[in-house]
Amino acid sequence: MFGSRKGWVVLGIVFLSVMLASSVFAQKPIQWKAQGFWGAGTTGHKTFEEFCARVKTLTNGRMEIKPFAVGAIVPYGELLTQIEKNVLQGMYTWPGWWSGKDPAFSALTDLIAGWNNPYDVLTLHYYEGGLKLLEKLYEPFGAYPVGIIPAPVESLVLKKPVYKLEDFKGLRIRSPEGMEGDWFKKMGAGVVVLPGGEVLSALDKGVVDGSD
Secondary structure, eight states, X not given: OOSEEEEEEEEEEEEEHHHHHHHTTOSSXXXXXXXXXXXXXXXXXXXXXXXXXXXXXXXXXXXXXEEEOTTSSSOGGGHHHHHHTTSOSEEEEOGGGGTTTOTHHHHHHOOTTOOSSHHHHHHHHHHSSHHHHHHHHHGGGTEEEEEEEEEEEEXXXXXXXXXXXXXXXXXXXXOOSSHHHHHHHHTTOEEEOOOGGGHHHHHHHXXXXXXX
């Protein structure tokens, strides 16, 4: 992709907290379903598949997490709700998508152009209490984050040149809720919430004029 730098974002692996606490050391093999937010065959989903395979190896087969691509079981926007209902037992997600449930999800995981490098993200979460705060945010939904991943610097891809903030007015931008969506709205752009796997087709069909 091309365009201006947006900044590092935080991805994460989240599991159903009750099952994680009570079942991980059970003798009977544990089989969980977990859904990601990338399409099948993409690098992001392959990484998720590798993670699940490693869990099975490191537990000597006692725990098996079956990874599903975006939309395979439930719509992406319902992932957290379906974990709470135990339809899914895990997800590979970006916490900022749940900003509509609590704005702090966005503040912890998507400071717009606020990270200089991935070590800033890792330091905040693993050495300065960020992950503990994320645990508290997920707790009301019966979920527990087991780790975070700093994603690469993202680009802002647009179908027409933008030279000043006023040029965003009237554009339809694919963006999540929260700080980022509010930023686009204040510049007069319309915000369309879509998972990553649908961005290219949305750009091609004219559903959106640009995407983070």
